[in-house]
Structure formats: C-alpha cells, structure tokens
Amino acid sequence: MAPVSDKTNNGLIGILPVLLAAALFAFFAAQIPAIAAGEVLRWSMPWFPSQGIELAFLLDGLSLTFALLISGIGTLVLLYSDSYLAGHPQYARFALFLTSFLLAMLGLVLADDLILLFVFWELTTLTSYLLIGFSHEAEKSRRNALQALFVTGAGGLAFLAGLILMGFAAGSTSISEIIAADELRDHAAYTGILVLVFAGALTKSAQVPVHFWLPNAMAAPTPVSAFLHSATMVKAGIYLLARMHPALSGTPGWIWTLTILGAATAVFASLQSLRQTDLKQALAYTTLMALGTLTLLLGQDSGYAMTAFATFLIVHSLYKAALFLVVGNIDAATGTREVAQLGGLGRSMTLTAGAAALAALSMAGAPPFLGFIGKELKYAGALAADAPVLVAGA
Secondary structure, three states: OOOOOOOOOOOHHHHHHHHHHHHHHHHHHHOHHHHHOOOOEEEEEEEEHHHOEEEEEEEOHHHHHHHHHHHHHHHHHHHHHHHHOOOOOOHHHHHHHHHHHHHHHHHHHHEOEHHHHHHHHHHHHHHHHHHHOOOOOOHHHHHHHHHHHHHHHHHHHHHHHHHHHHHHHHOOOEHHHHHHHOOHHHOOOHHHHHHHHHHHHHHHOOOOOOOOHHHHHHHOOHHHHHHHHHHOHHHHHHHHHHHHHHHHOOOHHHHHHHHHHHHHHHHHHHHHHOOOOEHHHHHHHHHHHHHHHHHHHHOOOOHHHHHHHHHHHHHHHHHHHHHHHHHHHHHHHHOOOEHHHOOOHHHHOHHHHHHHHHHHHHHHOOOOOHHHHHHHHHHHHHHOOOHHHHHHHO
C-alpha cells in the first residue's frame, strides 16, 4: 500500500504514540544494568485467586531483549508511519491499532502466568488482523487478513489447550515456577503438551507447512510489515519456544520436530525468495528463512546454539525492519515494488540507497557489521550441535 498524496501533518495523533513507545523503550533500557547483573524483576497481583491465576509480569534477560526490540523498533516505525501515512483520513485508527499491537506484544513477552500469556497472545492475533486488513476497501487485504486470523487463531486454540494441560501437569500457572520445577518432561502429559504448544508457536511463526499466511500478509501497509512481520508478531512463536526451552527441550520430540521443521522452512523460503520480483515478497520469504533458522537453533541445547539464537534474533530484527522501511520509501517514490521496473534510484534517493546498502551488508554477514557476528555464531552453533543425542533420539 502506497501512502496517500495529501501530506498534511497528523499532529498529536501522530506524535503521541511515538512518545509512548519511546518512553517504554527508555524504561526498559534503564533496567539493563540490573538484568545484566543477574537480577530478575517480577510484579504480581491476584487475578483469579480461587484458581491461583495472577496478573504477573517478569523481566529477565529474554523478556528484556524482546521488550527493547518491540519498544525500540516500534518507536521508529510509528515515527516513520507519521510521515508515510501523512494526511491519511484513517491515520488515527491506524495509530490506535499499531500502538495496541505494541502493548499486546509487550504484555506477551512479560507475562509470567499461562492464562495471562494466552490473553496477550490472542490480542496480538486480533490487532494484527486489524492491521493486515487496514486497507479494508481492497478485497485482497480483507482476504489475507482473514487468512492470517484463521491460521494463527486455530493455532491459538491448540495453544490454549496445551497451556491448560501444562497448568494441570505442573500444578501451577506460574511460568517461572513451572520452569524452576523442571518436571514436565517426566509427566505422562508431556507429549500432548509438546504437540499443542508446537501447534501454537509454529503457526504464529509461520513454519512449514503453515507458512503461506506470512507472505500473503504483505498486503498490509509497509510499516506494518516492518513491525509485525519482521521484528515482532512472527517472533512471538519464537519467543514462546525460547521461554519454554528450559522446561520442554532436550527430548527427541523437541529436537527432531524443531530441527526438521526449522530446516525445511529455512531451505524452502530461501529457494522461494530467489523467485520473487516484488521487493516486499522477497523480504517476506527471507524473513521466513530467518524464522526457520531460529527454530532450528532452538532445537539444540548447546551454549553456542543459544548464543547464536539470541544474537541472530536481534540482528535480524534490526536489518529486516530497516529493509522493509527502505522498500516503503521506494514504493512511495516510484509507485512500484517490481524489480524489473526499478533502476538507478541511488542517484535520486541517496539516503535510502545508503540505508539499503548498510542493512543489506549486515544481512549478508559482511564484516564489521553485527550480521557478521550473528552468522558466525550460527555456524558455531551448528558445529556444536550434539550429534550423538540426535542419533540416539532417532
């Protein structure tokens, strides 16, 4: 979707969401020293005391990393959107949807209760549906938004069943307590829990064979693609797998499922990306490739694999969000994203070309960019994979 032609300023409607996101980023950034020192911050209050369900939020290294990505990239995307959709008659609705999604994602990664986690999980599904279908006058937008809602919503129902089963098996809905107890692998319901959690996580993060909804979601405005489908929503499933890794990983079911599906998604998406002529579709498939790689890394238990996962998560979010915004600039300036119709833009769009070059070099893993470190760690993680465990699990 290209921006409207009337470039009148959005005023307070445009700046207030930016200020809110920036304030959240500043708050989370201020917590870095404490979390780096090994502290874990938790806040809770009773929600359904009779069921032991709390409004509980946890800030540790994993949730802080995601919170910084969500609020930091969210700030930049909201600022970009104020210009990209300047003068749009429905910009207030767009800003409300995008800000609501940002808050829902923050709630998801900070939640320390299974039921609370699911509430925010579904809020991201609903708000992403509204954002994908923002241009609701277009049949394609409506159809693709419904498709994303159906696929991720169906996975969410299976996920809810898995969370309920997990709560009964563990005797608690507190995620931190479940992880600390580390008893789920020996429970009779472990296989059922694993299957249902995988159903939610892998549909949310668009793994093969339910990958198709992500490229189709590119019907959304480009800022939505940069935020939801590169840096945040599609990584909700990845976050879930990372959060549950200490409690569920290490079994043949975990290792083989994530290894096979992650590898299949990465290889399939890599090949499909080479066939795309639309710049957003090419970025969508390379995003799928990255999601498959992250899933593959989470299937392993080595320290190198986990370090590679964390590094690549951050690196990919940064360079892919930048590339999506570059494509937004190109679309706004030329009215097309088709590669065959584009050429020589470096002379007329110098800043955009420079940003594209830097992001692309990081994506390619060229030194001295952070992408180089991320890809080197991926290789180290692959070499450190415990092959005897994989063979024993066959």
